[in-house]
Amino acid sequence: MAQIAEVARIVHYLSKHIVGKTIAAVKTQEDDIVYGKVGTSASAFQKAMTGKKVMAAKQQGKYFWLEMESPPHPLMHFGMSGWMKFSNDPTSYYRTEKPGENEWPPKFWKFILRMEEDDNEVAFVDARRLARIRLVDVEADQMRKTTPLKENGPDPVIDSEILTVEWLTRKLRSKKVPIKALLLDQANISGVGNWVGDEVLYQARLHPEQYSNTFSDAQIKQLHDALMYVCNTAVDLLGDSEKLPENWLMHYRWGKGKSNGSKMPNGDKITFLKVGGRTSAVVPSIQKKTGAVAGDIAENADESEDVEEEINPKKGSKRKAKKEEGEEVDAKPTIASKRGRKKVEEPVKEEGVQEDSPAAKKQKVATNGNSRKEKNVPDAKEEIPDGRRRSGRLSNSKEGSLFRSLVKHYESKQYKKGLKAAEQILRKVPNHGETQAMKALILNSQGQTEEAFALARESLKNDMKSHVCWHVYGLLYRSQKNYEEAIKAYKFALRIEPDSQNILRDLALLQAQIRDYQGYIQSRTLMVQARPQLRQNWTALAVAHHLAGDYKSAEHTLVTYEETLKQPPQKTDLEHSEATLYKNTIIAESGDVERALEHLRKIKKTNLDRTAVMEMEAKYLLQLGKNEEAEQAYAALLGRNNEYRAYYEGLEKAKGLDRSNEASLGELKALYESYAEKSDRVDAARRIPLDFLKGDDFKAAADKYLRRMLNKGVPSTFPNIKTLYADPLKKQIIEELVLGYASDKQTNGSIEGETNGAVSDRFEQSVIYFLAQHYNYHLSRDLKKAMEYINRAIELNPKSVDYHQTKARIYKHYGNTKKASETIEYARQLDQKDRYINTKCAKYQLRNNENEAALKTMSKFTRNETVGGPLGDLHDMQCMWYLLEDGEAYLRQKELGLALKRFTAISDIFDIWQDDQFDFHSFSLRKGQIRAYVDMIRWEDHLRDHPFFARAAISAVKIYLQLADKPELGNPDHNKFENMDPTERKKAQRKARKEQERLEKEEAEKKAAANKKVGTGGDGEPKKEDPDPKGITLLQTKEPLEACLKFLTPMLEFSPKTMEAQNLGFEVHFRRKKYALALKCLLAARELDPENPTLHEQTIRFRKAVDAAKDLPSQVTEVLKSSFTWLPAGADLKSYNNEWQQKHLDSAPHLQSAYKVRAFLDPGTKEVNEKDIQKLLDLPSNTQEQALAGLSCLEEWGSDEKTREAYREAAAGRWPEATVFEKR
Secondary structure, eight states, X not given: OOOHHHHHHHHHHHHHXXXXXXXXXXXXXXXXXXXXXXXXXXXXXXXXXXXXXXXXXXXXXXXXXXXXXXXXXXXXXXXXXXXXXXXXXXGGSSSOOOTTTTOSSOTTEEEEEEETTTOOEEEEEESSSOOEEEEEOSOGGGGGGSTTGGGSOOOTTTTTTTSOHHHHHHHHHTOOSBHXXXXXXXXXXXXXXXXHHHHHHHHHTOOTTBXXXXXXXXXXXXXXXXXXXXXXXXXXXXXXXXXXXXXXXXXXXXXXXXXXXXXXXXXXXXXXXXXXXXXXXXXXXXXXXXXXXXXXXXXXXXXXXXXXXXXXXXXXXXXXXXXXXXXXXXXXXXXXXXXXXXXXXXXXXXXXXXXXXXXXXXXXXXXOOOOTTOOOOOSSOOBOTTSOBOOOOOOSXXXXXXXXXXXXXXXXXXXXXXXXXXXXXXXXXXXXXXXXXXXXXXHHHTTOHHHHHHHXXXXXXXXXXXXXXXXXXHHHHHHTTOHHHHHHHHHHHHXXXXXXXXXXXXXXXXXXXXXXXXXXXXXXXXXXXXXXXXXXXXXXXXXXXHHTTOHHHHHHHHHHHHHHOSSOXXXXXXXXXXXXXXXXXXXXXXXXXXXXXXXXXXXXXXXXXXXXXXXXXXXXXXXXXXXXXXXXXXXXXXXXXXXXXXXXXXXXXXXXXXXXXXXXXHHHHHHHHHHHHHOXXXXXXXXXXXXXXXXXXXXXXXXXXXXXXXHHTOTTHHHHHGGGGGSHHHXXXXXXXXXXXXXXXXXXXXXTSOBOSOOXXXXXXXXXXXXXXXXXXXXXXOXXXXXXXXXXXXXXXXXXXXXXXXXXXXXXXXXXXXXXXXXXXXXXXXXXXXXXXXXXXXXXXXXXXXXXHHHHHHGGGSOTXXXXXXXXXXXXXXXXXXXXXXXXXXXXXXXXXXXXXXXXXXXXXXXXXXXXXXXXXXXXXXXXXXXXXXXXXXXXXXXXXXXXXXXXXXXXXXXXXXXXXXXXXXXXXXXXXXXSOHHHHHHHHHHHHHHHHHHHXXXXXXXXXXXXXXXXXXXXXXXXXXXXXXXXXXHTOSOHHHXXXXXXXXXXXXXXXXXXXXXXXHHHHHHTTOHHHHHHXXXXXHHHOTTOHHHHHHXXXXXXXXXXXXXXXXXXXXXXXXXXXXXXXXXXXXXXXXXXXXXXXXXXXXXXXHHHHHHHHOGGGHHHHHHHHHHGGGOTTOOHHHHHHHHHHHHHHTOOHHHHHHHXXXXXXXXXXXXXXXXX
């Protein structure tokens, strides 16, 4: 590959032969790789170059370009085999040409330029098509400021004023990669290739494996001098190898694989290593290792065959050689002496060079091992100062190499190889604690958790003083989400090895996970002290102070880091841009808005997130009362996005306009009209005025808006304006307007009778569709009219998916889930590629208790080959709406096991979300996304206040309460045999057992077939089969009241304003006889709604239970006496209930509650209660849901079949379309 010297040679010949001349003609050959991979084409190149004058030829590293008289300019890179040839100068090539290579036109040419002045030609050739030719359309002086040149580092020759010793020092100490890999990375330094890199390191006497951050100042000075000497010399000599100094390594490095090998003139041996995937020539006698080195290097001359087989990849296998900037190669421990024994220092893996995605990766472990040179360490246990004995030590290089390979196999998830290496070591040294610890990690990764913990404890007994064993012990606890114990283990490890950055980092991440911010601050402070050159360490410390509420310290940390910078960051530095905005956020949150605004204006011009800066500035100006400036700021934001409501609201506040003030309405109207006039497409400026206009102004604006939208046939017109229905007057005006359109659809004019735009064929359909939605909406519901209008719309357009979906929604509101399901299934078949209507169809099928049909519908958009089929894929996708609806459908069918299984899956998803943040504690800081990270942390802190969790938790707790009241429900066949006589039940049970055996056999056969094609999860691991697909194990819990706390506790903590949560909390704690906790739920519920029907029932039950309770703890008694006062002890409960009933004679839920209390206090009132509850069906305010609750009351009271059937028939007469009251 052409490197800095070879490219300089070509630039020299280009300057000599074509600069100052005009290109008369251009020949090109189309190549979709050489041209196409960088976004140009041969024809575009030909067109851009023909007739242009070449003004200069320039270079940066391995890139070179021709500066033309006008843009675009051709920018080229030779790749592996590219070159340029000149028809009049065959000496341009830096090696002797082979016979046949001097033919013209040359082989493999990509373009040929013919010069106007002398007819000489120059050709670009590339046999392997790895070169790149692109056109850059910028001014000539901007070339190095554009991609790809701006992403490359400084050129050692032309940028010597940038590439100083100080610059190189910062660069080396900001990364932890092998020095050879750093030099080869063009993002660091441009132009250094393989032979140049080896020459530089040879001249500097540095080993290519050694990590870049381990060199002394003197060594870095040597490296800088060598870099400048080699590059300048090679460029000056135009890469002519015959002229290079005779003492250069370059002349003698080409003997790899030859029988006589490679040697320097003085006899020094040249060896070859793999560093960062590239072969490196090294003279070991000169290039000594003086610090930690990378671990992916094997010196084949020093390794025994059996060890090499364990460490090196098999012949023919491929390894990824290319690493992204900042990515670390695998690390191998190095040797350091401590307290009379050999010890391998752990490879410190910095946050800045970890994996580039938040997906969970295998944790690197700080490891001890042996030097391959160490041969005389005894096998016997070693005495340590406190009198304990150390475990057996590794006695030779073979075991040491095996241990290093064991660590690598674990990190690369090659568990079988790792176990094999561990067994080989333990056969020689049975009590080697660190090998046992690594084996425990592998066993844990294979799912053998108990065996892993047992072996880890054994390793600690054998080597209590090993930080590796303690670190592994912590990793095991971390994998089990036992973060407190993991932190304890990490702290023990740090006592032994206080300088371990790996362990300290793991400790810090766990402290962030459990929100131990004071501990997090301490850990991050230590990390800053150990690695002050890493920006993310400073950022993490600032975040720790910020989350702990110490804004002053957070800001001080960021300022301190900024003061350490000797040069200001580049304007294109995204991480710095984000950090400055984060600093501004801290200042604002501390309450000093004035200073936040001042700071924001300082960084405004250089910050890359322009929109965020403008939004923050407008917000600060508004908070400080600088309304004129705020008005300008919001106007500028609206110029960027005129559909964002928040900008309009900010502009209103800046202008001092108040929607509730009649005097402001005129100005508000004029404001929005001015923005509406600016664009025919803007919607917000036309829709927002409908929120504050009144009377005739509202009617005129609504008429104009509705006609505009309906004439366009916008399907979302009704959803966009239905919020206006909260105002009855506006609802009435809208209804009158649209009914007027329907009665006079041919006019399609304004309310004054004037035509408002061209008549649209969609107008009639849109009006009818709008009215169907209008009468289906709960604030204007008339289902009969809604059905009439939607049928008319369907007649006009029978193939409309939207119309059939709305018809299904109308059936749903009727309560006819069967017809709703059938109708939306028809709509789905009209467009089978529409995922939305497919999803809606599945939801309606679940509402109709068609679980299998819904799963089949969902399977049309899932990966059905995964383990568990479509349902397994829905779990993988965390499709919570489906799992919730599926569980509720099973609950309605009294399939409690399956229902509980789905609700538990919802809880598990929230657990996964909670655990997933762990990866982001390091990833977000490494990527510089600090504000997003802080927002995520705060969102995670109240994660379980999500409505989906509350909904699943409520249903799950209800199931557990049923199991607590009726333990026999834990038998899944209970419902089948409940009403049979003993003889029939016995026969049926026998038959059911045979059927179950048959089904189990079929299921086993299906599993055997499925195992032939095992699916994998998101991490690439084989997915495990669910051992309890029907939730039977969950259902058979012996402690249902304890099990339900998994749902109840977070629900009460994060959704305390949910009445049903407090009601269920009382029921659980009341049954557990935890009266203080039950009273707490009663008090919370009473604060939310003192007239709640369920609260009334629970209050009376609680008072009766407390009055009857004996031997209550004195503290509980005092709490009850002081807090439970609204129904005093000894009160007449029947009278209390009667009074409460008289207050709510028009409310079905309240009357049902009163009847339930009456039945509780006097079981003899059953017949009266049954009659009274049926009378509630005649209440105008009664709903289907309340009527269904009445049917549940009859079942709870044990009413006979005749009574329940009479109630059902009466309810069916009231709601004839409702499926739930159909006769079964």
